[in-house]
Amino acid sequence: MSVIIQADGLCRNFGGLQAVDSVSFSVNEGEIFGLIGPNGAGKTTLFNLITGLTPVSSGSFSYQGRAITGLPPHRIAGQGIARTFQNIRLFKGLSVLENVRISQHACTRTGLFSGILGLPASRREEREVEEKAWEILKLIGLSGRAAELAGNLAYGDQRRLEIGRALALQPKVLLLDEPAAGMNAAEKQSLTGFIREVRELFHVTMLLIEHHVPLVMGLCDRILVLHFGSMIALGDPAAVQQDQAVIEAYLGAE
Ligand SMILES: Nc1ncnc2c1ncn2[C@@H]1O[C@H](COP(=O)(O)OP(=O)(O)OP(=O)(O)O)[C@@H](O)[C@H]1O
Numbered sequence: 001m002s003v004i005i006q007a008d009g010l011c012r013n014f015g016g017l018q019a020v021d022s023v024s025f026s027v028n029e030g031e032i033f034g035l036i037g038p039n040g041a042g043k044t045t046l047f048n049l050i051t052g053l054t055p056v057s058s059g060s061f062s063y064q065g066r067a068i069t070g071l072p073p074h075r076i077a078g079q080g081i082a083r084t085f086q087n088i089r090l091f092k093g094l095s096v097l098e099n100v101r102i103s104q105h106a107c108t109r110t111g112l113f114s115g116i117l118g119l120p121a122s123r124r125e126e127r128e129v130e131e132k133a134w135e136i137l138k139l140i141g142l143s144g145r146a147a148e149l150a151g152n153l154a155y156g157d158q159r160r161l162e163i164g165r166a167l168a169l170q171p172k173v174l175l176l177d178e179p180a181a182g183m184n185a186a187e188k189q190s191l192t193g194f195i196r197e198v199r200e201l202f203h204v205t206m207l208l209i210e211h212h213v214p215l216v217m218g219l220c221d222r223i224l225v226l227h228f229g230s231m232i233a234l235g236d237p238a239a240v241q242q243d244q245a246v247i248e249a250y251l252g253a254e
């Protein structure tokens, strides 16, 4: 099992607030790695550190053995780390298909100019990209609604489209920030199978922030628990569920 992401002593403070405090962990290739904790525990901030949206106060992290701390977000994304957001970020005025295509253009080889000139390599690549886009739409169950405006989709569909858009970047690591938020019970239920399918078809490693306990417990290989920015537990779902510090953190937050 090879380590794909390694975090060492990550810290981030906002003024006097220690949002992420000395967090260290490693994620293995192919793993679904859960990140849980009460509201304000620092989960999203940790994602922001890994994706370069928020600079670290101290500590470091590496990806495939290379230090990537301090790289700008587009460079980190370009290396193969994609994410979705707690608050959905789609181009709501563009179609479902266009939302996927826009992400793909960030990683085509021949680039914008040969595309405009219609060069053969570019046309061939366009066809491949088009096929890939439909493959993604089929996986997220939206191929029948490709022409619809993203903003007109139901909430659960928008969440899946956001995952599709992240997959279009051909990531090796996918960070999902509360993918089940706002979904109804049936959508939450089917999300588990969907995330497994994503891992199998796209061979991605996943980091998953989620409050919906059955989803986290059923899906994650290991779970890291944060509380006030600090790690209070790390282990497999059964161990974490019985951990006294975890139980207290959640009861305290009730
Ligand atoms: N840009 C910022 N400036 C100031 N404080 C921030 C900033 N971002 C986050 N925080 C604070 O850092 C702490 C951790 O926030 P974070 O969003 O990471 O929590 P979370 O675990 O994702 O919570 P939730 O489950 O509610 O999404 C909170 O107290 C939050 O108010």
Ligand SMILES: [Mg+2]
Binding pocket: 043, 044, 045, 086
């Ligand atoms: Mg959050």
